[in-house]
Amino acid sequence: MVTPAEAPRSESGLHLDDFSLAKAPARKQSASDRWLKYLGVPAAALALIALLLMPTPAGLTLCGQKALALFIMALILWVAEPVPNYVASLLLMVMLVTMGVWEERKVLGVLGLDVIWLNVTAFVLSSVLVKTNLAKRLALQMAVKFGRKAMPVLLAFVALQLGLAALVPATAARSVMTLPIIMIVAAVYGSTVKNPNNFGKNLALLNIQGINIFSSGFLTGSTCNIMAVAFILRMTAHKVYYSEWLLGALPVVTGAMLLSWWLGPRLFFRLAPEQERPSVPGGMETLTAELGKMGAVTRAEWHGALIFGLVLLLWVTDRYHKALFGFEISPVMAALIGCVIALCPRIGLLKWNDADIPWHLLIFSTGAYAGGLALSETGAAQWLVDAVFDLFSIKPGISFWALYCIVMAVSMFSHIVFTSKTIRTIILIPMIIAIANRLGFNPVALALPAAFTLSWVVTLPISGKPNVLFYGTNQYSICDHLVSGLAVCAMGTALLILAGFTLYRAMGIVPY
């Protein structure tokens, strides 16, 4: 059996070292990055001062106001990056406690949340795929088949994520499956952890969007979809069928993903000519040769596939666990089972030092989640949504289409202040139904299209589990993520409004 350590160092430049995430990398700074960095601290301080000194709004506690001020301050620091993002997160955690916003045990307890553990286990499982060369094989196959030019390979990933979303409901599972492949394909196009380029940026961000947004295409794609449908049924007596959801949501998400695929490399993160083709010496021939050199699938690869396959099986069969075992194995526990096997001497594949866990990313995530959860727990997130609706002065007499546009925009962008899709669903959907009832509109006409936006959590690394995982690849900054996320959400809102005038009318969801 050829172990990863014995594997020959590739001549193509696809070294395993290129994919190490454990060490916090440094990015090259452009002039605008340096300005952003320079102005980041004063901007964050100014936001903090302004939000702390303003009179406490009507529906907010003092802790809620402080939580909001600290979250905005941290958000500016994460985006501008005057200090590393894990420092900003640690600062946020310290300030949450010392300013009496959230209890110390709660802040520290965030490191034990399932989402953080899922990250740890996901990185261990990704290490299995990388160390056994299985990820390299899959990536090379993909690159050889679709990778002569950048755009087809990006499109292939969009198609891959669409297919996976229909089969695997868990976004974390889809992320873990595709993350190592993405890293290697990015490296084929010259974008490594140490030297990322715009191809890697486009590839990683497009996959984040694909993983999250395609969950919205299928009723079973996310728990929040099912919750939203349950709210609609309970509060309006309208049953949303799988087919109705599919017909209403899938065209919009597919349209948005295609737009993002088309516009991303052309408008937001333009590909340089050298990034349009594989940048390994010798081009496609080298990649074909490299794949040929790998020979037949090794025992280590089969072994890795078996461990990963077991975890995947547990993930996709979660709804049958109770019938089979008498209890349900959560996604985190399934991943932990995989880690136990992968790290176990003799039956496993990895030693602890092989597990590539980016602790700087986990610290960043912990602080960011602490900030997000403090926003939710102090009621600040809900207050923000209420305030935005109030801002538009929604009163009787407003036209349906004006209200429809407001509701779509608020539902789409509200994920920026929520770390939990479930909480957002609980707050938004009943609120929208209540507003529609109050104004005499069919509540389904607003609540169902709003429910289609619940999985569009693509703006910040903490907006969704896949986002945190992908952020660790160092292919893009938080600012890039924000720009691309806001753009795709704007496109999504426009498409939902367009669908409202056309498709949803034809389907009878909205009135003529």
Add this chain to the structure above:
Amino acid sequence: MRVPLKIILLMAALSCAWPCAGAAPVGFTSAHETVAIQADGSARVRSELSWKERDSGSLLLPFNYTAAENLRVTQGEKGAVVAARLEQVEGMTYLRVAAARRAATVAAEFIVPRYLDWNKAGPGEYGYYRWKSVYRNNMRRPIDSVTLEIVLPPGFIAAGFGRSVPSPAAEEALPPYWVKNVDGASHLFMKAGDLALGRACSLEYSFVRRGRSPWLPLAAALAALLWLFFCRDLIFIK
């Protein structure tokens, strides 16, 4: 919430040996109690109860305090004053009200002299005062919906919430409490449904004196200025 066994036994005994034949059983649809805490620790309380139907006779209403001053009870929409008095039954205090049969609501207004003990409340860490308000249904009939409204003393603002009964139904469900800052006063609300015999709803909350400490804004401003000065090389790198 677990109800102490003593209270359950007491309620059971109470329901068997109801003291007055005239005090007919009443099914309450809603209760709304507003507790406006004053600077001296006393509280102005307004307790409203509504029902859909009831038999004739006087009412025994829940009373959750040890003493009341300036008691005034009104009934119906017009607010006609009716006779009322505090009464001890089996060691528990009730408010006996001679409400008319047709009335659908009664509202009791009174002052509780020592509602908030300032020494016990704080100030603790961060200058926060902490207190707990409770509404217990010591009637033998359930109340369909209870809203507890606490108005904080003048000059104070709600800092946050602690434990509540009922607690949020699930880890990711919305809490049953909220705040409204109206006309310079912080109103805390708590909602509970179907409050059965002996059950209570309660809310722990913290509040703090209005006014902002200047230290944090000053520190933030200073940090920003120091950053602008000492990190100016960031924009002059060639």
